[in-house]
Amino acid sequence: MTALLVLMFVLVAGTGAGVVLAREPRRQALAIAVNGVALSLLFVVLRAPDVAYSEIAVGAALVPLMFLAVLVSLKTDRPKQ
Amino acid sequence: MSFVPWATVAWLFAVGIYGVITSRHYVHLIGCLTVIQSATYITLLSVGYRFGSVAPIFHSRPPSTPAVDPVLQALVLTDIVVGATVTALLLALTLQVHKKRGTVNPERLRPMRQ
Amino acid sequence: MIAPATDVLAPLPVAVPLLVGALLLLVGKVLPGRVPDALAIVAALAVVAIDARLAAHTTRGPLVYWMGHWQPHGEVTLGIGLVIDEAEAILAAFMALLFAASFIFAWGYFEDIRAFFHVLMLIFLAAMQGFCLTHDLFNLFVWFEVMSVTAFALTAYRLEADPLEGALNFTVTNTIGSFLILGGIALAYSLAGLLDFGALARSLAQHADDPVAVGAFCMIAAGLLIKGAAIPFHFWLADAHAVAPSPVSVIFSGAMVPLALFGLGKVYWDVFETVPPVQLLMRTLILGLGVTTAIVGGVACLRQRHLKRLLAFSTISHGGILLIGLALPGPVSLAGVLAYFIGHGLVKGALFMVAGILLATAGGIDELWLRGRGRASWPAGVAMAVAGLLLGGAPLGLMDSGSRLIGAAAAMRGEDWILIAVVLGTACTGGAVLRGAGRIFLGLGEIAGEEARGPSEVESEKPDRPLWLMMLPVTVLLLIAIGAGLFHADETILGAAARFLAWDRIASIEPVGPATAAAVPASSHPFVPWLTLGLAIFIAAHELGHAWLPRSWSRASRRVLSGPVFTAIDRTHDGAVGDYVVWILIGLALFSVSSAAALHAG
C-alpha cells in the first residue's frame, strides 16, 4: 500500500463528503466536478486509464453540466399551480 | 493499511445515505446518489488492483507484463454509463415535478397525498 | 462450428425485441398509424414462440450457449453464457405472452409521441428475457438495470404530478438496490475472480464458511428484494404501480416483481447454495420476510380505495407467498413457485386491465367514487369477480396449483404454520378485490369502512378504445389461468422444477440427463383452499355489508380496524423517499444481524 494510493483514497473520501455537505445545489454541482476529477486521479493510480477517461468526461464534465442546466431552468421556471 | 479502500467505500456509502435521508432539495439528493455510485466504482477497481502491475494495455510493452484486471475495468465503464443515464432521468423527473408541484423538496413530494 | 438448429434460437428472445425496438426508434416517426402497435405485438408473440420451442427442447436437460462462441478456457470462462433450463424457458415464454396481451390492451392508446412507448416496452421485454436466461452474475446486473431504467421512464409516462412523484420514489430506492447488487458482485469477485454462475459456484464451494461469501449474498439479495418489494423494502411499489399507465402496471405487477424474486432464487441455486450460512439464511430470514410480507401486504391491501394501489398491495402480498416458496427447499416448492408466478401474473395482469377499462370507460379509479358506475361495462365486472375468486384461493387453475404445491412443501418439512400466512394473504387480497367488484359493478357497500382513509387521486385514461378490444386480452389471460390445469400443467411444471434442481452445478457446467420427476404430492390439508375462499368471501361481504350489520358489531370491528397496529401500517406508507431509504437501512441491518447469527451457528 503506497502513500500515494492512501492519499488518493483519502482525497476521494473528502471530496465525496464535500458533495453531500454542499447543501446549496449550485455549489454542489461544482463539488461534483471536483469529486469527478479526484475520482479520475484515483483511477489513474489504480492503473485504470480507460475508466479515468470516462470519469473525467462524464463525472467531471457532463453530469455537472446537466446539474447546472437543471438548476437554471428550475430558477427560470414559474410553476402554474 | 489494506483496509483503506474498504473504509473509503463504507464512508462514501454512509455519507451518501446521510445526504439522501436528510436532503431538502431533490437536485442535492441526486448528487448524493452519485456519491454512493462512486463507492461502487471504487469497490470494483480496488478488487481488480494488483501491486506492481501495469494497466491492461500492451501497446508499448510485451503482453506478458503482469497487469491489473481488465474485466473489472470494463464493468466499471458500464457502471459509469448506468450512473450517468439514471442521473439524467432523475434530473428530468425533478424538472417536471417542479412544473407540476412548484417544489423540489423531497419532504413535500409525496405521491397521492396532496 | 455450425450449431444444432435449436441452439440458434438461444439468443433470439433477447435479440428479437431489441431489433424491433431499435428499428421502431429509427423509423417510428414515418410509420403510419397502428404499424408500431402491430410490430410490437408480432415481436412479443415471436418471443413466445421461440421460448416455447426452447422449453420443448430442454426437457432432457439445459441448453448451454456461449455468446460470441467463447467456450470456457479450461477452468476459466471467457465469455458470457446463456444456460436455458426448461423452467426458465417456461417463465420467459409466459412473460412475453403478458407483453403481447399488454400491447393488445394498449392498441392505439399511446400515439402521442412517435413509437416511444413501444420502444421502451420492447427493450423492457428484452431485458426481462436476458435476466431470466443469463448465466453470468454481471450480465444479470446489466439486464436488471436495463429493466429498471425502462421501468422508471414508463412509470412517469403520463407526466402528471403523482406519476412523477411515484417514479422518483421508484428510481431512488431501486437505484440504491442496484448499488447493493454491484457491491455484492464485487465481493464475490474478490473471492473467486470469476463471474460465470457455474465457475463461481465451484469456487465458492471452497470458501464454504467465508463471511465475504455471505456478505456478497446478502447485498445481492437485498438489492433484488428491493425490486421484488419484500418488506421492509417494499414501500416504493405501491407508489409506482398505482400511478403507472395500466398497460405498464400489468407488466410491473405480473412479471417484473415476481421475476426479481425468482432472480433471488436463481442466484441462490446457481451460485450460493453450497455456502451453508446462506442456506440457513434462506430457511430463516428469507422465509420470515416472506411470511411477514404476505400478511402485512394483505392487510394493507384491504385498507385501500385507489383500485390500482389496492392491486399493488396485493402484489406485495403475493410476492411474499412467492418468497415463502423460494425459501423452502426441494422441487415441490420450486414447482409451486413456478405455477404461482405464472398464475398470479395472468390474474393480476387481467385485474390491472380491468382497472384500465374503468379508467377509460368510467373515468375514475377511486373505489368509493366508482360505486355503481361500472354497470355499463358489466363484462369487466364479471372478469373482476372471477379474478377476485382466483386471487382469493378458489381451488381452480394455476394459482391454486401454486399455493397447493407451496403448502405441500411446507407440510413435508413439518412447518404447517406457514400455511397461516398463505391463507391470510390470499384471503385478504381476494376479499379486497371482491369488495371492489361488488361496490363498483353492483353498487353495494354504501357505507365505507377503513378504506375511506386510504390515499387516492383523480385520474382517467383516454376513452378511445372499444370495450371488446380491451376485454379480449383480459378474457384470454383468465382462460389460460383457469384452463392450464386441464393440460397437465402441474406435472409439466413439477418435472421442469425437478430437472432444474437435479442438475449438479458444482460437478459440471455441462447439462445432465433427464431427472425423474417427482409425483404431484397429495395435499395434506385438502380443506385449505375452501377455507381460504370462504374467508375471502366473508371479508368482502363484511366490508360491503356495514349497513346491515348490528350496530354494536360494526362499531367493535371499526374500533379494532382503526387501532394502533393498523393505522401504523397506513402511517409508515407515507410517500416520503427519505423514510423509504431508512426502511432499506433497517432491512440491511436485519440482514447483517441474521447473517452474523448464521455464521455463528455454522
Add this chain to the structure above:
Amino acid sequence: MTRKVRLLVAALCALVSAPAIAVVIMHIPAFGRHPLPYGDAINHLAGAQRHVTNMVSAVNFDYRAFDTLGEELMLVAAVTGTLVLLRGRRGESLSDRAAQAGNRPVCERSEAVTLACRFFLPLITTFGIYVILHAQLTPGGGFQGGAIVASGTLLIYLGESYRLWRRLVRSRVLDMLEAAGALVLVLCGLGPMARGGAFLQNVLPLGQTGALLSGGLILVENAAVALAVTAGFILLLLEFLEETRATCEGKDP
C-alpha cells in the same frame, strides 16, 4: 418520520450492522493480492486471439460484448425516457427550433471567449475522435470519445450562440443517429449468426496487432457505441438546455 428520527434510526442500523461489516472487511482477500483468474486469462489470451492491445476494449466489445449490448440499449432507453419527459410537455413540433430565452437579456460574449472556444472546439473534437478510433490500441474507446465529443459541442453554445448551436445540432438527426447506433449493435450480434456463427461472434478479419484496423468486429461495435453515445449525450444536453429557456409557442419565429 422527522429528520431527527430518521438519523437516529439510521445510526442505530449502522451500529447494529457495524460488527458484521467489520468481519466482512477483515476477511476480504488482502488489497492488491486478489486471485484474478478471469482477468489474467484475458490478459494472456486476448492479444493473440483478437490482435488488440487494449484489453479493456477486448472485454467490452468482444468477450463480454453482450453486456455492452445491454448497456447501450439502457442508454437508448434512458435518453428516450428523458425525451418523453421533457419533449412530451413542449410538444414534438418544437423540437427542432431553438426556444426563445423570453425577455432575459442576452449576454454578449467577449472576444476572448469566442476566440478561445473557436480554438478549443476543433481541438477537443479531434481529440475525441482520436480516442474513439484508438479503442483497440490505447486507453479510450467509443464511450469515452463519444462523451468528449458531446461535451465539446457545447463550446459552440459558449462561444457563439445558442441559436447557432441548435442550428448545427439537429435533434431529428441525432435521434436517427442514436437509433442507428443501437441498430448496428444488434446487427453485430445477429449478423454472424447468418453466417453460421454464434451471436456476437467475431467473424471479420482480425488485422495486424497495433494497426488502426485491427480487432475485427470490435471496430464495428466500437463505432456503433461511439455513435449512440455521442448522439445520446448531445440529445440529453440539448433537452436540458432547451428547458432553461421559456418556450414561447409560435409567437415570433
